[in-house]
Amino acid sequence: MKGWALVTGASSGIGRQIAIDLAKEGYASILLARRESALIELKKEILDTYGISSLVLPLDLSAVGSVDEIVRLIKSEDIVLSILINNAGFGDHNAFEDADIAKLISMIDLNCTKLVELTHAMIPLMLKNSYIMNVASLAGFMPGPLMSVYYATKAFVLSFSQALHTELLPLNISSSALCPGPVHTEFGQVAVTGDLAAFNSISAQNVEEVSALALKQMFKRKQIILTHPTHRFVVFLLRLAPRKVVGPIVYKAQSKRLAKKSH
Numbered sequence: 001m002k003g004w005a006l007v008t009g010a011s012s013g014i015g016r017q018i019a020i021d022l023a024k025e026g027y028a029s030i031l032l033a034r035r036e037s038a039l040i041e042l043k044k045e046i047l048d049t050y051g052i053s054s055l056v057l058p059l060d061l062s063a064v065g066s067v068d069e070i071v072r073l074i075k076s077e078d079i080v081l082s083i084l085i086n087n088a089g090f091g092d093h094n095a096f097e098d099a100d101i102a103k104l105i106s107m108i109d110l111n112c113t114k115l116v117e118l119t120h121a122m123i124p125l126m127l128k129n130s131y132i133m134n135v136a137s138l139a140g141f142m143p144g145p146l147m148s149v150y151y152a153t154k155a156f157v158l159s160f161s162q163a164l165h166t167e168l169l170p171l172n173i174s175s176s177a178l179c180p181g182p183v184h185t186e187f188g189q190v191a192v193t194g195d196l197a198a199f200n201s202i203s204a205q206n207v208e209e210v211s212a213l214a215l216k217q218m219f220k221r222k223q224i225i226l227t228h229p230t231h232r233f234v235v236f237l238l239r240l241a242p243r244k245v246v247g248p249i250v251y252k253a254q255s256k257r258l259a260k261k262s263h
């Protein structure tokens with residue numbers, strides 16, 4: 001075995017696939033999410049396929065004291081981490097004034113606050129030649145009307161991740177921001193609570209493709225990981241376009257999705 005990884009949000013979607021692909025590379029993972037049964041199933045799949053034994057950590061990251069619990073487990077198992085994957089997160093697709101404010105606040109807490117708290121607690125428990133990958137989004141590059149808070153959380157993750165990359169150079173710990181566009185996962189169900197097809201467009205990528213590319217780039221210590229060639233062009237255009245122009249374009253695209261949701 002090459003080392004240990006901590007993967008948050010490992011019960012489904014991108015995090016689940018990353019844990020599988022890390023096992024393929026010889027890394028054992030601490031699998032963290034709320035749904036214990038999904039984590040136990042994943043642990044068995046990884047053991048049967050790659051002969052690697054994972055640790056299951058059923059935990060609500062949003063709960064008070066969750067990070068302390070993770071630290072306790074890592075110390076009690078005498079683990080030194082080689083990889084931290086900050087992946088757990090969710091979105092909400094709604095007009096801001098119609099949104100449930102408690103949901104928005106808990107989104108900021110999980111997507112930003114817990115990510116920062118966990119990273120701060122994990123760095124002293126990591127090897128001096130290791131990797132952090134923070135799952136941001138293509139959404140982090142632009143303002144996102146009708147998903148305003150979600151886009152803003154991802155802008156936070158992107159900025160934080162890049163700053164950390166520079167700060168951690170002396171420790172030889174890289175910090176990569178993974179910035180996928182739409183991916184076929186349970187994300188749409190959570191964000192939309194309605195018509196999943198309206199959210200998962202045909203241009204959505206599959207998790208296998210995203211995870212394989214993400215890990216390849218993470219091991220090359222890339223600061224920003226884009227998952228599709230067209231995204232490079234989008235990011236290039238976004239750097240040139242004034243944000244006051246971008247907002248209305250995103251608003252139009254998100255309005256169409258909301259309209260589909262309400263039909």
Ligand SMILES: NC(=O)c1ccc[n+]([C@@H]2O[C@H](COP(=O)([O-])OP(=O)(O)OC[C@H]3O[C@@H](n4cnc5c(N)ncnc54)[C@H](OP(=O)(O)O)[C@@H]3O)[C@@H](O)[C@H]2O)c1
Binds near residue numbers: 033
């Ligand atoms: N899918 C996309 O289109 C897309 C695009 C760009 C970025 N992303 C980002 O990718 C990341 C993963 O999302 P996904 O698309 O793979 O969606 P997903 O299938 O819904 O996965 C989200 C994961 O986060 C976990 N999670 C949620 N709340 C949690 C909590 N309070 N404590 C612990 N774990 C929690 C979920 O597990 P439990 O429910 O079992 O806790 C699940 O394993 C997110 O940060 C998302 O913003 C997604």
